[in-house]
Amino acid sequence: MTGADKSFDVVIVGAGGSGLAAAIEAARAGGRVLVLEKGEKIGGTTGWSVGSLTASCTPHQRRAGVVDSPDHHFEDLGQFNAGKGDTDNLALRRILVDESPAALDWLARLGVEFVGPNPEPPHRVPRMHNVVPSSAAFGYHLSRECRRLGVEIRCSSQVIELLTEAGRVYGVRVKTADGGEARYVARRGVVLAAGDFAGGRALKARYFKTEVVEAAPVNALSSGDGMLLAESLGARILNGGTANAPRMRFVPAPPSWMHRLPPNRWVARAMALGWRWLPAWLMRPFVMKFITTALGPEPTLFRCGAVLVDPDGASIPVDPSNIALHLPLTPRNFGYIVFNERCADQLRSWPNFVSTAPGVAYAYLDDYRRGRRDVFHEAPTLEALAEATGMQVPLLARSLGERGAAGAGPFYALGPVRGYVTITEGGLAVDTRHRVLGLDDQVIPGLFAAGSNGQGGLLIEGHGHHIGWAFVSGRRTGRSVMGTLED
Numbered sequence: 001m002t003g004a005d006k007s008f009d010v011v012i013v014g015a016g017g018s019g020l021a022a023a024i025e026a027a028r029a030g031g032r033v034l035v036l037e038k039g040e041k042i043g044g045t046t047g048w049s050v051g052s053l054t055a056s057c058t059p060h061q062r063r064a065g066v067v068d069s070p071d072h073h074f075e076d077l078g079q080f081n082a083g084k085g086d087t088d089n090l091a092l093r094r095i096l097v098d099e100s101p102a103a104l105d106w107l108a109r110l111g112v113e114f115v116g117p118n119p120e121p122p123h124r125v126p127r128m129h130n131v132v133p134s135s136a137a138f139g140y141h142l143s144r145e146c147r148r149l150g151v152e153i154r155c156s157s158q159v160i161e162l163l164t165e166a167g168r169v170y171g172v173r174v175k176t177a178d179g180g181e182a183r184y185v186a187r188r189g190v191v192l193a194a195g196d197f198a199g200g201r202a203l204k205a206r207y208f209k210t211e212v213v214e215a216a217p218v219n220a221l222s223s224g225d226g227m228l229l230a231e232s233l234g235a236r237i238l239n240g241g242t243a244n245a246p247r248m249r250f251v252p253a254p255p256s257w258m259h260r261l262p263p264n265r266w267v268a269r270a271m272a273l274g275w276r277w278l279p280a281w282l283m284r285p286f287v288m289k290f291i292t293t294a295l296g297p298e299p300t301l302f303r304c305g306a307v308l309v310d311p312d313g314a315s316i317p318v319d320p321s322n323i324a325l326h327l328p329l330t331p332r333n334f335g336y337i338v339f340n341e342r343c344a345d346q347l348r349s350w351p352n353f354v355s356t357a358p359g360v361a362y363a364y365l366d367d368y369r370r371g372r373r374d375v376f377h378e379a380p381t382l383e384a385l386a387e388a389t390g391m392q393v394p395l396l397a398r399s400l401g402e403r404g405a406a407g408a409g410p411f412y413a414l415g416p417v418r419g420y421v422t423i424t425e426g427g428l429a430v431d432t433r434h435r436v437l438g439l440d441d442q443v444i445p446g447l448f449a450a451g452s453n454g455q456g457g458l459l460i461e462g463h464g465h466h467i468g469w470a471f472v473s474g475r476r477t478g479r480s481v482m483g484t485l486e487d
């Protein structure tokens with residue numbers, strides 16, 4: 001490789017949603033762009049996500065007759081954060097709600113299909129949009145556009161150092177797939193888009209208690225590299241200790257032929273059209289079978305009388321404020337949610353959904369029965385359920401009896417579930433042009449951050465705001481580093 005091959009206008013660290021969005025905008029602004037990805041393939045946590053994106057004033061809302069505005073979205077997002085103190089970054093929240101509609105349009109023009117809008121109180125109107133056929137569609141369409149624009153994407157390339165001269169970041173040092181090293185120059189700047197630290201033990205131990213440190217990451221590549229790299233230059237992490245963790249999640253579905261279908265426009269359109277015109281009973285199982293992510297059971301299950309048990313059937317305590325709190329501290333971080341017919345009956349309609357899910361928005365018990373047989377177990381008696389799941393009958397009977405949940409069959413078990421850290425919320429302090437701030441809040445020249453890396457203290461509870469932020473901030477950062485971001 002020649003020196004010229006190693007010199008770019010923009011080097012982006014991470015090929016998830018924010019990194020690919022930044023790459024596209026930087027390339028459209030005329031930049032020569034390199035994206036370096038630590039994993040063997042692109043996608044990041046974005047590709048693991050449920051894929052909901054919450055936005056106002058979308059074509060989907062207009063079609064459904066929903067009248068909405070970014071101002072209302074701004075207020076409603078504040079409701080999600082109520083009681084969390086005043087650590088929010090309102091300037092970034094303003095950017096998120098103002099630019100989410102354009103981000104959704106932009107994704108749609110690249111070929112990404114959404115269904116919705118779906119309700120999610122306290123949003124006053126339905127504004128959650130769900131990608132179809134799965135969140136793999138983000139990486140598929142964005143990397144195609146990158147190729148079209150001549151963006152270079154190198155996988156198995158982990159950035160291990162930011163190169164500086166006179167305080168300015170001018171490039172990166174990289175560990176390559178063959179165990180060697182390479183250096184790349186970024187004339188205009190380096191964009192950190194390397195995701196959160198759900199899989200980063202050192203950062204987790206700095207901010208969280210043992211149950212979070214021990215919880216499994218959904219995406220083990222989210223090791224906080226971007227934040228550690230920036231910290232070495234004096235940057236700081238805001239809201240590092242904020243995470244709804246551990247979170248209970250079903251283990252992901254084993255890959256099937258449906259997961260191998262390309263998430264292209266035709267598959268997605270067929271699904272979106274089917275969704276609009278075919279009866280729900282026909283579409284929902286089909287959509288559920290497509291899901292590749294780890295879905296998260298809702299606390300509702302336990303309010304309806306379900307119990308959490310370990311693989312033997314012994315009960316695991318469930319804390320109402322965080323249903324997964326005790327799970328990672330059990331020897332195998334592995335359990336089942338067990339309940340009787342009385343509870344099951346409540347899980348068949350709004351508002352008692354089992355989980356959110358891409359495409360269907362809210363998945364009920366019957367969606368799991370028809371579409372997720374790998375985590376759905378039903379038996380006429382407790383003994384039969386114990387046999388099907390490998391549990392011990394006396395332990396299981398005692399666990400249900402303690403909660404007054406024995407009753408009459410049939411009985412159900414959903415699982416395995418594990419305690420995961422799905423994401424962490426801490427992000428680098430940035431300004432509204434996504435430049436990373438260092439000591440005394442001074443801009444670190446040549447260093448930018450997007451997505452989780454550039455979350456900047458923004459609180460984005462609720463579904464669909466993290467993906468929104470990844471694309472809004474990614475697009476803006478790509479323009480900012482090229483000097484084309486308007487105020």
Ligand SMILES: Cc1cc2nc3c(=O)[nH]c(=O)nc-3n(C[C@H](O)[C@H](O)[C@H](O)COP(=O)(O)OP(=O)(O)OC[C@H]3O[C@@H](n4cnc5c(N)ncnc54)[C@H](O)[C@@H]3O)c2cc1C
Binds near residue numbers: 051052194463468
């Ligand atoms: C199970 C699950 C479901 C979710 N569902 C939703 C949802 O429906 N809606 C929503 O809004 N949010 C959801 N989220 C959160 C959302 O997916 C993330 O917050 C968002 O995608 C983060 O995007 P990103 O671009 O910042 O990071 P990522 O998409 O994680 O991209 C970062 C990339 O950087 C790479 N990388 C890391 N370190 C290095 C390095 N040193 N060198 C090179 N590359 C590196 C990583 O491998 C990764 O590919 C979900 C998360 C999980 C885990």
